[in-house]
Amino acid sequence: MGFRRSAAVIVMLAASAPVAVALSAPQTKAESNVATSAPASATSGPASASSAAAPSSAENASKAAEAALAQLQSVKTQPGDAKAGQTKAAACGACHGMDGNSTDPQYPKLAGQNEQYIVSQLMRFKSGTRQNAIMQGMASTLAPQDMHDVGAYFAAQKRLPGVADEKLASDGGKLYRDGDASRGIPACMACHGPDGAGNPGWRVPNIGGQHADYLQAQLKAWHDGASWGSDAHAKIMPAIAQHLTEQDISAVSSYVEGLHAAPETQATTRPNAID
Secondary structure, eight states, rough: OOOOOOOOOOOOOOOOOOOOOOOOOSOOOOOOOOOOOOOOOOOOOOHHHHHHHHHHHHHHHHHHHHHHHHHHHHOOOOOOHHHHHHHHTTGGHHOTTTSSSSSSSSSSTTTOOHHHHHHHHHHHHHHHHSSHHHHHHHHHHHHHHHHEEEEEEHHHHHOOOOOOHHHHHHHHHHHHOBBBBBGTTTTTTTOOOOOOOOBBGGOOOOTTTTHHHHHHHHHHHHHTHHHSSTTTTHHOOOOTTTOOOOHHHHHHHHHHHHHHOOOOOOOOOOOOOOO
């Protein structure tokens, strides 16, 4: 069943994100490389203060990713060209659908997603601040202007509505509209809007009608400590998701899948009055 909302107001759920949303294959864990070293000498002294304070390889990688992201964001671009983007987005269709309406719920719908959000996430994938083996490979070949063109193409497509689970919709709708102040959970609607359309200017994703399975996966990842960077914008959803229970995540994800904008109606004209 779908849900329609008409008021307009602005915590990304989806991410992107929302619920956020957004723009990746299922999250994967990177394989770690185990370094081997010779056993320490029995007469070796304690590590020096300088070596103990040296940044870890993970910290160095994080800083490098953040620097790469800043460099991508600094490149001057033009607004996306949807026609050019259609050709550049051809490879995206295998997972996301040629029109951005993925049929596999593990992959997010990109149709109707705002251009700025798509660009921001592609840059995060390319820089490494957002980890996903598939998407990092796809984004690695895209220049910032390509990202805008791809974003413009998907933004111009119409998202097909989803269907909510009636058993979950009531609790999910209450959390989406009102949040739960007693647990530090703001209303999702505050950022994503009553119909889940998001806020392009603030890079808040359109999550209305998004697959519940995808939304659940992202919310659980944030709940468990995943992050898409260290900037203020990237910290919003992890801070919120840590207060959500598994039931909360299931309920709100299902409710969001049923959200969609009210259909546009043609304006009716009244005949001129006859004096």
